[in-house]
Amino acid sequence: MSDQITVSVNGSRVLVPGGASVAVAIAIAGAHCRTSVTGEPRRALCAIGICFECRAQIDGVQHQRSCQVSCRDGMQVNTDD
Numbered sequence: 208m209s210d211q212i213t214v215s216v217n218g219s220r221v222l223v224p225g226g227a228s229v230a231v232a233i234a235i236a237g238a239h240c241r242t243s244v245t246g247e248p249r250r251a252l253c254a255i256g257i258c259f260e261c262r263a264q265i266d267g268v269q270h271q272r273s274c275q276v277s278c279r280d281g282m283q284v285n286t287d288d
């Protein structure tokens with residue numbers, strides 16, 4: 208699980224350790240996950256799939272909990288950032 212893989216976060220290539228969650232890739236990219244209804248940037252909070260603050264579009268599927276999805280090489284991630 209130590210090999211680096213490449214994912215795209217908002218169009219930027221990000222190197223992450225194999226097995227890392229998408230939430231980690233988003234954090235490495237310096238992005239936030241979504242924007243609240245009041246316009247505040249939201250990021251992963253619980254990292255165990257409960258709070259839903261880490262939602263992002265992953266490979267075209269909206270509202271995925273990024274803390275619960277492992278990165279795969281070539282994955283496309285888009286956030287509200």
Ligand code: FES
Binds near residue numbers: 251254256260275
């Ligand atoms: S960080 Fe809470 S559900 Fe992902």
